[in-house]
Amino acid sequence: MSEQYATDDFMADLDPGDGEAVQTYYPNVAEWVENWLLPHYKRDLSKRAWDPRWWEYTEAISVLEAMWQAWEFHRTDSVTSMAVYFRDFHWPMMRELTSKDGPFWRLDNNLEARNLPPQWEAATPPVGLFRDVDHPAEAGVPFNQPAALTVVAGDDSEDQDDAEEAAR
Secondary structure: OOOOOOOHHHOEEEOOOOOOOEEEOOOOHHHHHHHHHHHHOOOOOOOOOOOOOHHHOHHHHHHHHHHHHHHHHHOOOOOOHHHHHHHHHHHHHHHHHOOOOOOOOOOOOOOOOOOOOOOOOOOOOOOOOOOOOOOHHHOOOOOOOOOOOOOOOOOOHHHHHHHHHHHO
16 A cells, blocks of 8 residues: 555545546545645644544544545646645644544544544434425535525514425
């Protein structure tokens, strides 16, 4: 895994869903973490927390996957794009990820003594509180943007209830 990627032979294809393949420099997040991220983020581990087996932490996987995808986008976007990547993604996300109260907070200094944090409990919300993405009101709305709710002006609460019901 420590091999440096210097040719296009190591590019991986990702299909974003629009039929156009995206070329990535690293084939997966693990290769990116080992060969790009860690060499570019060197901090005092007495002030930070990091587990070489980061893939055992769900939160770390999610954050690092998001960072890798952002890096893959920004590395070829524009002349100043990598500066944007460092400012908006790299430094703030690594500060949070490696903070003493981040996902590695229960890691003993002796890396053999792992004590993974438990998942927090969550109560199931009432049925109908949230719309599914395939709800008719969500048609044509990008996945990451909520559909706009229609607000009816006036004092008639019955009209307000009808508008909220129609939005669901």
